[in-house]
Amino acid sequence: MASLARQFVGLKCPPISTKKLVNRINHQSKQQIQKARIAAQASAAVVTNAQTRERLKLKEIFEDAYERCRTTPMEGVAFTVDDFHSALEKYDFDSEVGTKVKGTVFSVEANGALVDITAKSSAYLPIREASLHTIKHVEEAGIFPGLREEFVVVGENESDDSLVLSLRSIQYDLAWERCRQLQAEDVVVKGKLVGANKGGVVALVEGLRGFVPFSQISTKSTAEELLEKELPLKFVEVDEEQSRLVLSNRKAMADSQAQLGIGSVVLGTVQSLKPYGAFIDIGGINGLLHVSQISHDRVSDIATVLQPGDTLKVMILSHDRERGRVSLSTKKLEPTPGDMIRNPKLVFEKAEEMAQTFRQRIAQAEAMARADMLRFQPESGLTLNSDGILGPLTSELPEDGLDLSEIPPAEDL
16 A cells, blocks of 8 residues: 555646637537427417318307208208297297186295296295185295196286286185085085174185174174084075075084984083083084983082093983083993093993994883883873884784783882
8 A cells, every 4th residue: 555655656647728628518508409499389389270270160160050040950960940939939928817727836935935847937825825714925835846637827027027826716615615515415614713703603614714704603602702612503505606605503503402402422522610510512513411310420520531522432321402502411421330530431431332222222211101001001002012113013922912910110310
Protein backbone atom coordinates (compact mmCIF):
# COMPACT_ATOMS: atom_id res chain seq x y z
CA MET A 1 0.00 0.00 0.00
CA ALA A 2 2.78 2.41 0.86
CA SER A 3 4.48 1.76 -2.50
CA LEU A 4 1.19 2.26 -4.34
CA ALA A 5 0.64 5.57 -2.59
CA ARG A 6 4.10 6.71 -3.50
CA GLN A 7 3.29 6.06 -7.21
CA PHE A 8 0.51 8.64 -7.12
CA VAL A 9 2.60 11.22 -5.47
CA GLY A 10 3.52 13.90 -7.88
CA LEU A 11 0.66 13.23 -10.31
CA LYS A 12 -1.15 16.40 -11.53
CA CYS A 13 -4.67 16.54 -13.02
CA PRO A 14 -5.97 19.44 -15.08
CA PRO A 15 -8.80 21.40 -13.36
CA ILE A 16 -12.42 20.65 -14.41
CA SER A 17 -14.24 23.55 -16.12
CA THR A 18 -17.72 24.02 -14.51
CA LYS A 19 -18.79 26.41 -17.24
CA LYS A 20 -18.40 23.82 -19.95
CA LEU A 21 -20.33 21.26 -17.86
CA VAL A 22 -23.27 23.64 -17.41
CA ASN A 23 -23.36 24.52 -21.10
CA ARG A 24 -23.42 20.86 -22.02
CA ILE A 25 -26.38 20.15 -19.68
CA ASN A 26 -28.34 23.17 -20.96
CA HIS A 27 -27.83 22.06 -24.56
CA GLN A 28 -29.15 18.58 -23.82
CA SER A 29 -32.21 19.99 -22.00
CA LYS A 30 -33.08 22.27 -24.89
CA GLN A 31 -32.94 19.35 -27.27
CA GLN A 32 -35.30 17.31 -25.09
CA ILE A 33 -37.76 20.21 -24.76
CA GLN A 34 -37.73 20.74 -28.48
CA LYS A 35 -38.48 17.07 -29.10
CA ALA A 36 -41.39 17.20 -26.59
CA ARG A 37 -42.86 20.24 -28.32
CA ILE A 38 -42.67 18.54 -31.71
CA ALA A 39 -44.35 15.41 -30.33
CA ALA A 40 -47.18 17.46 -28.68
CA GLN A 41 -47.80 19.39 -31.86
CA ALA A 42 -48.00 16.15 -33.80
CA SER A 43 -50.48 14.66 -31.29
CA ALA A 44 -52.63 17.81 -31.38
CA ALA A 45 -52.69 17.69 -35.13
CA VAL A 46 -53.85 14.06 -35.02
CA VAL A 47 -56.66 14.87 -32.51
CA THR A 48 -57.76 17.92 -34.47
CA ASN A 49 -57.91 15.94 -37.67
CA ALA A 50 -59.99 13.19 -35.99
CA GLN A 51 -62.49 15.71 -34.55
CA THR A 52 -62.79 17.40 -37.88
CA ARG A 53 -63.56 14.14 -39.63
CA GLU A 54 -66.21 13.28 -36.95
CA ARG A 55 -67.84 16.68 -37.30
CA LEU A 56 -67.96 16.39 -41.05
CA LYS A 57 -69.56 12.94 -40.72
CA LEU A 58 -72.26 14.23 -38.31
CA LYS A 59 -72.92 17.18 -40.59
CA GLU A 60 -73.54 14.83 -43.49
CA ILE A 61 -75.94 12.74 -41.39
CA PHE A 62 -77.91 15.82 -40.25
CA GLU A 63 -78.09 17.23 -43.74
CA ASP A 64 -79.35 13.90 -45.08
CA ALA A 65 -81.97 13.63 -42.32
CA TYR A 66 -83.10 17.19 -42.92
CA GLU A 67 -83.51 16.55 -46.63
CA ARG A 68 -85.55 13.38 -46.01
CA CYS A 69 -87.81 15.17 -43.49
CA ARG A 70 -88.35 17.99 -45.97
CA THR A 71 -89.08 15.86 -48.99
CA THR A 72 -90.44 12.48 -47.68
CA PRO A 73 -91.29 12.88 -43.98
CA MET A 74 -93.38 9.65 -43.66
CA GLU A 75 -90.96 7.36 -45.51
CA GLY A 76 -90.11 4.33 -43.38
CA VAL A 77 -92.50 5.32 -40.52
CA ALA A 78 -94.89 2.49 -39.51
CA PHE A 79 -97.09 4.70 -37.23
CA THR A 80 -99.28 6.76 -39.58
CA VAL A 81 -101.49 9.77 -38.94
CA ASP A 82 -104.54 7.51 -39.06
CA ASP A 83 -102.98 5.31 -36.39
CA PHE A 84 -102.45 8.40 -34.24
CA HIS A 85 -106.10 9.45 -34.53
CA SER A 86 -107.23 5.90 -33.76
CA ALA A 87 -105.12 5.91 -30.59
CA LEU A 88 -106.66 9.20 -29.51
CA GLU A 89 -110.16 7.84 -30.05
CA LYS A 90 -109.29 4.72 -28.09
CA TYR A 91 -108.33 6.66 -24.97
CA ASP A 92 -110.74 9.54 -25.44
CA PHE A 93 -114.12 9.61 -23.62
CA ASP A 94 -117.23 11.71 -23.40
CA SER A 95 -116.64 14.46 -20.83
CA GLU A 96 -120.23 15.68 -20.63
CA VAL A 97 -121.86 16.13 -17.21
CA GLY A 98 -123.32 12.85 -16.00
CA THR A 99 -120.79 10.64 -17.80
CA LYS A 100 -119.27 7.85 -15.70
CA VAL A 101 -115.51 7.31 -16.01
CA LYS A 102 -112.94 5.00 -14.45
CA GLY A 103 -110.03 6.66 -12.69
CA THR A 104 -107.13 6.09 -10.30
CA VAL A 105 -106.41 8.42 -7.39
CA PHE A 106 -102.74 9.44 -7.43
CA SER A 107 -102.69 12.33 -4.95
CA VAL A 108 -104.79 13.52 -2.00
CA GLU A 109 -104.84 16.90 -0.30
CA ALA A 110 -106.85 18.76 2.33
CA ASN A 111 -109.68 19.79 0.00
CA GLY A 112 -109.88 16.82 -2.36
CA ALA A 113 -107.99 14.38 -4.55
CA LEU A 114 -106.40 14.29 -8.01
CA VAL A 115 -107.57 11.46 -10.25
CA ASP A 116 -105.97 10.08 -13.42
CA ILE A 117 -108.70 9.35 -15.98
CA THR A 118 -106.33 9.06 -18.99
CA ALA A 119 -107.38 12.50 -20.23
CA LYS A 120 -105.17 15.37 -21.38
CA SER A 121 -105.12 16.62 -17.80
CA SER A 122 -105.90 15.09 -14.39
CA ALA A 123 -109.40 15.36 -12.94
CA TYR A 124 -110.29 16.69 -9.48
CA LEU A 125 -112.50 15.17 -6.77
CA PRO A 126 -113.56 17.90 -4.27
CA ILE A 127 -114.11 16.84 -0.68
CA ARG A 128 -117.81 17.78 -0.87
CA GLU A 129 -118.21 15.23 -3.69
CA ALA A 130 -116.17 12.47 -2.03
CA SER A 131 -118.92 11.03 0.17
CA LEU A 132 -122.64 11.07 0.86
CA HIS A 133 -121.76 11.81 4.49
CA THR A 134 -120.15 14.98 5.85
CA ILE A 135 -116.39 14.45 6.17
CA LYS A 136 -113.38 16.64 7.00
CA HIS A 137 -110.83 14.78 4.86
CA VAL A 138 -111.18 12.51 1.82
CA GLU A 139 -109.34 9.73 3.67
CA GLU A 140 -112.40 9.40 5.92
CA ALA A 141 -114.25 8.16 2.83
CA GLY A 142 -111.55 5.56 2.14
CA ILE A 143 -109.89 7.55 -0.64
CA PHE A 144 -106.12 6.96 -0.87
CA PRO A 145 -103.50 7.08 -3.63
CA GLY A 146 -103.83 3.97 -5.77
CA LEU A 147 -107.60 3.62 -5.36
CA ARG A 148 -109.29 2.80 -8.67
CA GLU A 149 -112.98 3.67 -8.72
CA GLU A 150 -115.83 4.70 -10.96
CA PHE A 151 -116.64 8.42 -10.86
CA VAL A 152 -119.23 10.62 -12.50
CA VAL A 153 -118.41 13.91 -14.25
CA VAL A 154 -120.27 16.78 -12.55
CA GLY A 155 -118.52 19.83 -14.03
CA GLU A 156 -115.41 21.44 -15.47
CA ASN A 157 -112.83 23.70 -13.89
CA GLU A 158 -112.63 26.73 -16.19
CA SER A 159 -109.19 27.81 -14.93
CA ASP A 160 -107.35 24.76 -16.31
CA ASP A 161 -110.06 22.86 -18.26
CA SER A 162 -109.82 19.90 -15.84
CA LEU A 163 -112.93 17.83 -15.10
CA VAL A 164 -114.66 17.81 -11.69
CA LEU A 165 -115.62 14.33 -10.50
CA SER A 166 -118.03 12.98 -7.89
CA LEU A 167 -118.53 9.82 -5.85
CA ARG A 168 -121.38 11.36 -3.90
CA SER A 169 -123.73 11.32 -6.90
CA ILE A 170 -123.18 7.59 -7.41
CA GLN A 171 -123.66 6.87 -3.69
CA TYR A 172 -126.82 9.01 -3.72
CA ASP A 173 -128.40 6.90 -6.47
CA LEU A 174 -127.39 3.69 -4.72
CA ALA A 175 -128.89 4.92 -1.42
CA TRP A 176 -132.30 5.53 -3.03
CA GLU A 177 -132.17 2.10 -4.66
CA ARG A 178 -131.35 0.54 -1.29
CA CYS A 179 -134.27 2.35 0.38
CA ARG A 180 -136.68 1.12 -2.31
CA GLN A 181 -135.43 -2.41 -1.73
CA LEU A 182 -135.84 -2.13 2.07
CA GLN A 183 -139.35 -0.78 1.63
CA ALA A 184 -140.27 -3.68 -0.65
CA GLU A 185 -138.92 -6.14 1.94
CA ASP A 186 -140.82 -4.30 4.70
CA VAL A 187 -137.86 -4.45 7.08
CA VAL A 188 -137.10 -2.39 10.18
CA VAL A 189 -134.05 -0.09 10.00
CA LYS A 190 -132.28 2.11 12.53
CA GLY A 191 -132.26 5.87 11.92
CA LYS A 192 -130.30 8.54 13.77
CA LEU A 193 -132.31 11.68 14.54
CA VAL A 194 -130.33 14.75 13.45
CA GLY A 195 -132.94 17.51 13.31
CA ALA A 196 -136.50 18.59 14.09
CA ASN A 197 -139.21 20.99 12.93
CA LYS A 198 -142.83 21.73 13.78
CA GLY A 199 -144.14 18.60 12.06
CA GLY A 200 -141.64 15.99 13.14
CA VAL A 201 -138.01 14.94 13.21
CA VAL A 202 -135.33 14.30 10.57
CA ALA A 203 -133.59 10.92 10.55
CA LEU A 204 -130.52 9.71 8.65
CA VAL A 205 -131.17 6.38 6.92
CA GLU A 206 -128.72 4.89 4.41
CA GLY A 207 -127.06 8.30 4.20
CA LEU A 208 -130.32 10.05 3.19
CA ARG A 209 -132.35 12.49 5.28
CA GLY A 210 -135.85 11.17 5.92
CA PHE A 211 -138.83 12.73 7.68
CA VAL A 212 -140.63 11.13 10.63
CA PRO A 213 -143.92 12.91 11.52
CA PHE A 214 -144.69 13.26 15.22
CA SER A 215 -147.85 11.22 14.59
CA GLN A 216 -145.59 8.32 13.58
CA ILE A 217 -143.45 8.36 16.75
CA SER A 218 -144.57 5.97 19.49
CA THR A 219 -142.60 7.57 22.33
CA LYS A 220 -143.87 10.61 24.22
CA SER A 221 -140.41 12.21 24.35
CA THR A 222 -139.93 15.72 22.96
CA ALA A 223 -137.99 16.38 19.76
CA GLU A 224 -135.10 17.84 21.76
CA GLU A 225 -134.90 14.67 23.87
CA LEU A 226 -134.81 12.49 20.76
CA LEU A 227 -131.98 14.29 18.96
CA GLU A 228 -128.83 12.21 18.38
CA LYS A 229 -130.71 9.05 19.37
CA GLU A 230 -131.49 6.08 17.14
CA LEU A 231 -135.05 4.86 16.55
CA PRO A 232 -136.34 1.75 14.80
CA LEU A 233 -138.11 2.88 11.64
CA LYS A 234 -140.06 1.56 8.68
CA PHE A 235 -140.46 3.11 5.24
CA VAL A 236 -143.79 4.75 4.43
CA GLU A 237 -142.90 6.57 1.20
CA VAL A 238 -139.80 6.40 -1.01
CA ASP A 239 -139.98 8.85 -3.93
CA GLU A 240 -136.62 9.77 -5.44
CA GLU A 241 -138.08 12.07 -8.10
CA GLN A 242 -139.80 14.21 -5.45
CA SER A 243 -136.99 13.67 -2.93
CA ARG A 244 -139.56 12.42 -0.43
CA LEU A 245 -138.48 9.89 2.18
CA VAL A 246 -141.12 9.38 4.89
CA LEU A 247 -140.59 6.98 7.79
CA SER A 248 -142.60 5.62 10.71
CA ASN A 249 -141.52 4.61 14.17
CA ARG A 250 -145.00 3.33 15.06
CA LYS A 251 -145.00 0.75 12.28
CA ALA A 252 -141.57 -0.49 13.34
CA MET A 253 -142.61 -0.74 16.98
CA ALA A 254 -145.83 -2.58 16.06
CA ASP A 255 -143.79 -5.23 14.24
CA SER A 256 -141.35 -5.52 17.14
CA GLN A 257 -144.14 -5.85 19.67
CA ALA A 258 -145.87 -8.51 17.58
CA GLN A 259 -142.76 -10.65 18.02
CA LEU A 260 -142.80 -10.34 21.82
CA GLY A 261 -144.53 -13.62 22.61
CA ILE A 262 -144.93 -14.70 26.21
CA GLY A 263 -141.99 -16.93 27.12
CA SER A 264 -139.76 -15.76 24.27
CA VAL A 265 -136.12 -14.92 25.00
CA VAL A 266 -134.75 -11.60 23.70
CA LEU A 267 -131.43 -9.79 23.94
CA GLY A 268 -131.52 -6.50 25.82
CA THR A 269 -129.35 -3.70 27.17
CA VAL A 270 -129.67 -2.21 30.66
CA GLN A 271 -130.71 1.43 30.27
CA SER A 272 -131.16 2.55 33.87
CA LEU A 273 -131.52 1.24 37.43
CA LYS A 274 -134.29 2.06 39.88
CA PRO A 275 -134.88 0.87 43.46
CA TYR A 276 -137.71 -1.36 42.20
CA GLY A 277 -135.96 -2.80 39.12
CA ALA A 278 -134.02 -2.21 35.90
CA PHE A 279 -135.26 -0.81 32.58
CA ILE A 280 -134.07 -2.91 29.66
CA ASP A 281 -134.01 -1.81 26.00
CA ILE A 282 -135.18 -4.72 23.83
CA GLY A 283 -135.04 -3.53 20.23
CA GLY A 284 -136.34 -0.02 20.80
CA ILE A 285 -138.87 -1.07 23.45
CA ASN A 286 -138.28 -0.46 27.15
CA GLY A 287 -139.17 -3.36 29.41
CA LEU A 288 -139.10 -3.57 33.21
CA LEU A 289 -137.07 -6.25 34.94
CA HIS A 290 -138.58 -6.05 38.43
CA VAL A 291 -136.25 -6.70 41.34
CA SER A 292 -138.34 -9.72 42.28
CA GLN A 293 -137.80 -11.21 38.80
CA ILE A 294 -134.01 -10.98 38.75
CA SER A 295 -133.30 -14.13 40.77
CA HIS A 296 -134.92 -16.71 43.02
CA ASP A 297 -132.54 -15.47 45.72
CA ARG A 298 -133.24 -12.11 47.27
CA VAL A 299 -131.53 -9.15 45.61
CA SER A 300 -131.04 -6.33 48.12
CA ASP A 301 -129.05 -4.05 45.76
CA ILE A 302 -129.66 -4.26 41.99
CA ALA A 303 -126.32 -2.55 41.27
CA THR A 304 -124.49 -5.63 42.59
CA VAL A 305 -126.03 -7.69 39.78
CA LEU A 306 -126.62 -5.25 36.89
CA GLN A 307 -125.05 -2.04 35.58
CA PRO A 308 -126.22 0.38 32.84
CA GLY A 309 -124.83 -0.78 29.50
CA ASP A 310 -124.83 -4.47 30.42
CA THR A 311 -126.11 -6.83 27.72
CA LEU A 312 -128.22 -9.75 28.88
CA LYS A 313 -130.88 -12.24 27.87
CA VAL A 314 -134.35 -11.79 29.35
CA MET A 315 -137.64 -13.61 28.98
CA ILE A 316 -140.96 -11.92 28.21
CA LEU A 317 -143.37 -12.43 31.10
CA SER A 318 -146.19 -10.19 29.89
CA HIS A 319 -146.88 -7.54 27.28
CA ASP A 320 -149.57 -4.87 27.60
CA ARG A 321 -149.78 -3.46 24.06
CA GLU A 322 -152.36 -0.82 24.96
CA ARG A 323 -150.27 0.64 27.74
CA GLY A 324 -146.96 -0.18 26.06
CA ARG A 325 -145.61 -2.09 29.06
CA VAL A 326 -143.42 -5.18 28.93
CA SER A 327 -142.53 -7.26 31.98
CA LEU A 328 -139.27 -9.20 31.88
CA SER A 329 -137.60 -11.93 33.90
CA THR A 330 -134.21 -13.55 34.35
CA LYS A 331 -135.47 -15.47 37.36
CA LYS A 332 -137.33 -17.94 35.10
CA LEU A 333 -134.10 -18.59 33.18
CA GLU A 334 -132.06 -19.74 36.18
CA PRO A 335 -131.10 -23.45 35.95
CA THR A 336 -130.58 -23.37 39.71
CA PRO A 337 -132.04 -20.76 42.09
CA GLY A 338 -129.50 -17.97 42.63
CA ASP A 339 -127.51 -18.55 39.41
CA MET A 340 -128.25 -15.00 38.22
CA ILE A 341 -126.27 -13.73 41.21
CA ARG A 342 -123.51 -16.33 41.32
CA ASN A 343 -123.13 -17.37 37.67
CA PRO A 344 -125.03 -15.12 35.21
CA LYS A 345 -123.00 -16.52 32.27
CA LEU A 346 -124.57 -19.94 32.83
CA VAL A 347 -128.05 -18.34 32.92
CA PHE A 348 -127.54 -16.77 29.47
CA GLU A 349 -126.09 -20.01 28.04
CA LYS A 350 -129.12 -22.01 29.23
CA ALA A 351 -131.67 -19.25 28.51
CA GLU A 352 -133.38 -20.86 25.50
CA GLU A 353 -133.49 -24.26 27.17
CA MET A 354 -135.05 -22.89 30.37
CA ALA A 355 -137.50 -20.76 28.37
CA GLN A 356 -138.64 -23.85 26.47
CA THR A 357 -139.31 -25.58 29.79
CA PHE A 358 -141.28 -22.54 30.93
CA ARG A 359 -143.39 -22.54 27.76
CA GLN A 360 -144.14 -26.23 28.19
CA ARG A 361 -145.38 -25.58 31.70
CA ILE A 362 -147.57 -22.76 30.41
CA ALA A 363 -149.01 -25.01 27.70
CA GLN A 364 -149.64 -27.79 30.23
CA ALA A 365 -151.42 -25.42 32.61
CA GLU A 366 -153.59 -24.03 29.80
CA ALA A 367 -154.51 -27.53 28.61
CA MET A 368 -155.48 -28.59 32.10
CA ALA A 369 -157.55 -25.44 32.55
CA ARG A 370 -159.47 -26.14 29.35
CA ALA A 371 -159.97 -29.77 30.32
CA ASP A 372 -161.18 -28.73 33.74
CA MET A 373 -163.68 -26.36 32.11
CA LEU A 374 -165.05 -29.12 29.90
CA ARG A 375 -165.37 -31.46 32.87
CA PHE A 376 -167.86 -29.14 34.52
CA GLN A 377 -169.52 -27.95 31.28
CA PRO A 378 -170.06 -31.02 29.05
CA GLU A 379 -173.13 -29.31 27.58
CA SER A 380 -170.87 -26.98 25.66
CA GLY A 381 -170.32 -29.74 23.11
CA LEU A 382 -166.55 -29.04 23.06
CA THR A 383 -163.58 -31.11 24.14
CA LEU A 384 -159.80 -31.34 23.77
CA ASN A 385 -158.13 -33.57 21.21
CA SER A 386 -154.85 -35.40 21.75
CA ASP A 387 -152.90 -32.26 20.80
CA GLY A 388 -154.63 -30.16 23.45
CA ILE A 389 -156.68 -28.22 20.87
CA LEU A 390 -160.28 -27.28 21.71
CA GLY A 391 -162.78 -28.88 19.30
CA PRO A 392 -166.25 -30.44 18.99
CA LEU A 393 -167.20 -33.29 21.34
CA THR A 394 -166.58 -36.74 19.76
CA SER A 395 -167.55 -40.27 20.66
CA GLU A 396 -164.07 -40.83 22.00
CA LEU A 397 -164.96 -39.07 25.25
CA PRO A 398 -167.89 -39.68 27.61
CA GLU A 399 -170.65 -37.10 27.51
CA ASP A 400 -170.26 -36.43 31.23
CA GLY A 401 -166.76 -34.99 30.65
CA LEU A 402 -163.18 -36.04 31.39
CA ASP A 403 -161.86 -37.80 34.48
CA LEU A 404 -159.03 -35.54 35.65
CA SER A 405 -158.33 -37.36 38.89
CA GLU A 406 -155.08 -38.84 37.57
CA ILE A 407 -153.69 -35.59 36.08
CA PRO A 408 -150.96 -34.19 38.38
CA PRO A 409 -151.29 -30.59 39.52
CA ALA A 410 -149.41 -27.95 37.51
CA GLU A 411 -146.14 -26.73 38.93
CA ASP A 412 -145.77 -23.22 40.24
CA LEU A 413 -144.99 -20.85 37.40
